[in-house]
Amino acid sequence: MKYKLGDFVRFVDENYEGYVTRIIDEQMIGVTGNDDFEIPVLASKVTHVHGHRAEGEANGRAETGADIPAAGAFIEKGIYLGVAPDKKAPSVVHFYILNETSYQLFATLTTQKDQTLKGEYAGTVAAKGQAQIYSGQLADVQLWPQFLLQVLPYASRPAAMPKAITWNEKFKAKDFADPKKTLPVLKEAGWLFRLDEPELVIDPQQLKESFYKSPVEKVEVTKPHSEVDLHIEKLDSNYQQLNGSEILNMQLTWFKKSLDSAIVHQLPEITFIHGAGNGILRHELHKQLGKNPKVKTFMDARKEKFGYGATKVMLK
Structure with missing residues (x-):
């Protein structure tokens, strides 16, 4: 394999260029462009861009x-x-x-x-x-x-x-x-x-003080529930004081934290309850899930239980 992670390459047959972000095997690599989407391509179908080298x-x-x-x-x-x-x-x-x-x-x-x-x-x-x-x-x-x-x-x-x-x-x-x-x-x-x-x-002095201090507890990533409710009233009891932008940021922060925790604990799946509403939160969740390489696929959760207000995520 003549390419390394971080190399800047251009497609031979298409007007597309980006950085090598994955070595799939001896013939295939993944290239990510300005759109932040990774495209698998044969190594023989790209070439180094003159003047660019690995980071x-x-x-x-x-x-x-x-x-x-x-x-x-x-x-x-x-x-x-x-x-x-x-x-x-x-x-x-x-x-x-x-x-x-x-x-x-x-x-x-x-x-x-x-x-x-x-x-x-x-x-x-x-x-x-x-x-x-x-x-x-x-x-x-x-x-x-x-x-x-x-x-x-x-x-x-x-x-x-x-x-x-x-x-x-x-x-x-x-x-x-x-x-x-x-x-x-x-x-x-x-x-x-x-x-x-x-x-x-x-x-x-520090040695002396240590005899009177309790040991620091080890910080661990909490395992999330299989269903995570992102409704703002579940996240903050004082949500009436927040504007729309602050509410969305809090919901996305909790979503990312829960998704990362699920990946760390190697959960096979996790469901996010976002509600139907105006669809903004659902759109933002789907956009981030589409870019996450640890997400196998995602879909609307059981409609008989959640209607169109929840997304089920399958993890690799």
Whole structure:
């Protein structure tokens, strides 16, 4: 496959262009244009657009940083895996090794899926540098393979003998539930996973206070009901004080939260009760469902129970 996620391509036989947002198999790819719809197409029926390159290459981000650390304090900690959305195709995310240390890193990434191992990346990451090692569809996080990342720090100048890092992870949707933060080295918004252990600094006062604090409860995504009522009186008892736009935004927010929760918990189906009304809420729901890659299909729910006021969603 000569195309990568994030590549900008143009159809050979049609006046259409967009970004590669899915690698279906060795012959087929998915291309998303300005209309935000993904179109499956044979790889032989598209071509790279001259002057455009993959997101990581376009910014010269494949591998950057100084090969020899600058004089001064030798930094031994700060090796991360960063995940950042593609600027042109936000449904695609790129994985980077981010190196804040003074070490040069020798790194390999191997993925495992259905007992099959595949080498994805092998190379070096300069001190204070980064390297793009993988790309994937964020909506397909549950389908991503197991990641096995191995990193060996090295320095030509005298330094402490570092330990090799082995990081084995199967990502889940909840790993990307937290808000994005600015990634070190890359200076872009994304999600950050630390590969090395930070230096342990003990604050006596904090240690003392910890004996008197109850442990923080783990935050989990609540499993939604199979039927979600979006009528505003069910969502906010003070809805009389809201205008039409505020009501619609609240309904759509609750719809998205419930749909995401259903996907995280791998529910086979979920029904949204939106009422008949003027059809605006139903139209907005159907528009978003049509773009969601985790939605298999959707239809009017049982008319004998809901009339035309509910939509049943089948999930992949």
